Amino acid sequence: MQLQVEGVWFAVDASSVQEILGRKNWIAVPGAARATPGVVEWRGRAVAVLDVAALGSGGSALSPSAPRRRVVVTQVGRNVLAMPVDDVREICEVPEERVRPHHATNHPFAPTEVEIEDGKPLPLLDLSLATQAGAGGGRTES
Amino acid sequence: MRDIRAGGSAAAATSGEGLRTFLAVDAGGSTWAVEAGAVRRVLQDAEWSGEAVDVARTFGLEIEPKDGLGHVLVVGKGAVEVAVRAHGHISLIDVARKDVHPVPADILGITRSLVSEVAFRKSSAPAAELPPLLIVDVAALERMAPENSEGSET
Numbered sequence: 224m225q226l227q228v229e230g231v232w233f234a235v236d237a238s239s240v241q242e243i244l245g246r247k248n249w250i251a252v253p254g255a256a257r258a259t260p261g262v263v264e265w266r267g268r269a270v271a272v273l274d275v276a277a278l279g280s281g282g283s284a285l286s287p288s289a290p291r292r293r294v295v296v297t298q299v300g301r302n303v304l305a306m307p308v309d310d311v312r313e314i315c316e317v318p319e320e321r322v323r324p325h326h327a328t329n330h331p332f333a334p335t336e337v338e339i340e341d342g343k344p345l346p347l348l349d350l351s352l353a354t355q356a357g358a359g360g361g362r363t364e365s
Numbered sequence: 366m367r368d369i370r371a372g373g374s375a376a377a378a379t380s381g382e383g384l385r386t387f388l389a390v391d392a393g394g395s396t397w398a399v400e401a402g403a404v405r406r407v408l409q410d411a412e413w414s415g416e417a418v419d420v421a422r423t424f425g426l427e428i429e430p431k432d433g434l435g436h437v438l439v440v441g442k443g444a445v446e447v448a449v450r451a452h453g454h455i456s457l458i459d460v461a462r463k464d465v466h467p468v469p470a471d472i473l474g475i476t477r478s479l480v481s482e483v484a485f486r487k488s489s490a491p492a493a494e495l496p497p498l499l500i501v502d503v504a505a506l507e508r509m510a511p512e513n514s515e516g517s518e519t
Contacts, residue, residue: 249495250483251395253424256474262466264485271473302472345468354472 225345226295227310228275234337234345235297237314244294249307253289258353260285263305265296270303278353279331294321299350312331315339322347387484388438389498391453393426398484398498399449399506401457402497403442410450417448418509420501423479428452442503447510449501460484460498479505497507 224237224304242265249263249272258277262269274285285291291307321338332353333346385396387398388407397420417437421428436451465484470476486495 248494250485250499252468252473252475252478252480252483252499253426254475254478254480259473262468262473262483264466267466269465269468269483269485271469302469304472 225312225339226308226312229306232345233275234347236352239297239299239350241296241298243311244296244319246290246292247294248290249287257284261287263294265303265305270296270305273298273304273306273353275306275308275348302354304350305356374495382516385462385465387458387460387498387500389456389458390451392421393428395426396496396498399438399440399501401505403440403503405439405441405446406439406453408437408439408487410437413437413448415448417450418506419450420479421452426438429508436462440503445507445510449506460486465500481505
């Protein structure tokens with residue numbers, strides 16, 4: 224599945240996606256990591272928000288006062304992550320050989336890239352790595 | 366939402382079935398809260414002479430001191446009591462248990478944070494939205510109590 228955050232397109236493994244929601248408010252948790260700055264309510268629980276823009280792709284950090292247009296909820300192992308994104312494209316099937324170690328793209332949380340139909344490779348986000356970035360990453364200012 | 370007056374005891378606040386009751390404090394556009402049953406006394410600033418944990422400052426919230434709204438909550442569940450500074454308006458709030466959720470502290474990287482839970486409150490009015498509560502863990506507050514620096518009521 225292709226996602227866009229702050230003008231940058233990424234891919235994630237569609238099998239991890241649980242649900243795609245519309246714009247949804249989230250709450251900043253003081254002291255939380257920059258990549259996982261707060262929580263959002265989803266199916267009667269508080270799940271961590273993952274700000275893809277804070278993972279090194281540039282762009283403005285997520286703000287509670289300006290939620291993004293879509294929220295992609297993913298399951299990563301035992302953890303559930305909610306990723307606010309600006310745009311989502313349909314799921315596409317890609318042959319294994321089009322997933323390869325990153326070469327044209329360079330993203331710290333995407334050791335592989337995937338070539339979608341137009342031939343342009345996209346960083347394939349490793350959400351397990353991203354989760355670890357939250358647990359051990361830099362703090363928010365608050 | 367019910368107001369409580371300084372000097373009153375919140376410990377008597379009881380929760381109805383399916384509800385939890387919190388003392389909520391407005392702070393810099395956010396609202397933090399502590400379980401009402403753990404609040405032993407609510408004092409005016411001037412009635413407390415010791416040190417007090419400043420939750421809003423710990424959270425990095427912008428506080429605009431307002432005349433007459435400075436209070437100290439004396440909080441504790443066991444032998445330890447800790448004084449907590451409350452800069453803003455204090456309310457008693459009932460929240461449905463189902464709306465209170467533990468924060469995924471390990472993912473957020475805040476395993477020793479003051480915030481243990483959040484409450485997403487539902488309004489009966491369709492368009493109205495109530496601000497969520499950041500619920501402060503009493504045990505974490507007790508750990509922040511300055512050693513041998515028990516304050517006293519003046």
